[in-house]
Amino acid sequence: MNIENLRAFLEVTITGSFQKASENLHITQSSVSARIKALESHLNRELFTRKRDGVALNNGGKVFYPYALSVIKTWQQAQQEVALPPNIDGIVSLGIPVHYWSKLYSDWLDWMNLNAAGVATRIQSDYSSFLLHELREGLLDLALVFEPQQIPNVHYETLFSEPLILVSSEPREVGTGQADGYIYVNWGHQFQEQHNREYPDVPHHRITLALESQALEQILQRGGSAYLAFSTVQPLLQQGRLYQVKGATEFSLTISLAVANNRQNEAIVRQAIEGLKATPFIQQYGADQQTNNRSKNGA
Known part of the structure; x- marks a missing residue:
């Protein structure tokens, strides 16, 4: 499946217009139309409902949208990882809920730069449900989430409350x-x-x-x-x-750490987890620290 056809599909979905999509992609409107037609031909069904003021996804398009988005994100991630310089051991991707972005990302990056200089990092901030979706699709290695869900091949541990x-x-x-x-x-x-x-x-x-x-x-x-x-x-x-x-x-x-099972025992992922637990915020509010505090208080 052609990546550029998927890009055209996503751009038309976002803008609701073949013309605006062509402007954003810096190609002609006829090229956008041709890419959408090729995609619809490949899927053997139309993806958009044509309206007087533009286009909108039909039922088939709505079903196809998350898959197209996942393919594009996977492609972008693959491009990033393939282009890593030879002195980099690997890349680890972390998802942080929007509510806790400012409390964690900077300290975690500082720790990784100091203790894991050979590891490239990719951080994403989003809502908990979207982070879990990215983890399930293999686009994140680990994520902090509010509400763990029963997802195959994902391990959870309570990180802090x-x-x-x-x-x-x-x-x-x-x-x-x-x-x-x-x-x-x-x-x-x-x-x-x-x-x-x-x-x-x-x-x-x-x-x-x-x-x-x-x-x-x-x-x-x-x-x-x-x-x-x-x-x-x-x-x-x-x-x-x-x-x-x-x-x-x-x-x-309560915030849990969700980790993809197939990455859980990799050295760079273990380093990433160690770095998270070493941040001042987790040190103060982490589950282990709270257990220690309760023990000291005789609870």
């Missing part, structure tokens, strides 16, 4: 119903279930944001409240810029 606490721009106590300015942060199904059990009278939220950073910015600039990670808000609580809501339940967010 930390509290999610309800904070507000003004001192207040928890009340019934939804407080004005409350922002629901999408921490995943694990958090959603805990939240629904604790606040059954609040099934819907006026403001829902995908990222913790977005909610924090909104609260600091315009006021409000949200469940945020303790590691994020601790300095702001100490500075008096945020306040923990009195009487509000603390939730726990």
Whole structure:
């Protein structure tokens, strides 16, 4: 199957237009049409529904899209690995959830540069479900995920847990119903279930944001409240810029490390895992550290 035909398919899907796709790919519109026609001929079915204002994927196109995307990503990964210089032993790819990107990637890279200079690295930041998909497709070697899923040939271990606490721009106590300015942060199904059990009278939220950073910015600039990670808000609580809501339940967010079984015992992957566990954030919130703390406290 021709890679350029797949690129044309993805570009038309994104833009919804053969003309815009041709502009982005720097080829003629007739070339885009020819590539899509060749792809449809090879699959023996049409992939797009033609509309007055452009095109959209039909049912066949929707089914084919993730496979086309996977092929392109695999091709790009292969190009990168084949082009590695001779002094590089191999490449390891890590996926980090968007909520924890800024807390982990820089320290992990520093550790890898210092302790595994012969290993090339590729880091991807995305939502947990997408990282698991990339891992399943072989496009990642390891990933940090919120909610482990039963996927063949993937090994999980708990990496760290930390509290999610309800904070507000003004001192207040928890009340019934939804407080004005409350922002629901999408921490995943694990958090959603805990939240629904604790606040059954609040099934819907006026403001829902995908990222913790977005909610924090909104609260600091315009006021409000949200469940945020303790590691994020601790300095702001100490500075008096945020306040923990009195009487509000603390939730726990557990992050697991998912590793492809066929890469688990490779030296460079073991180095990558060692580097993750050596980062200051994991050292503070890691599962082993929490076990030690509980032992010291007699729990």
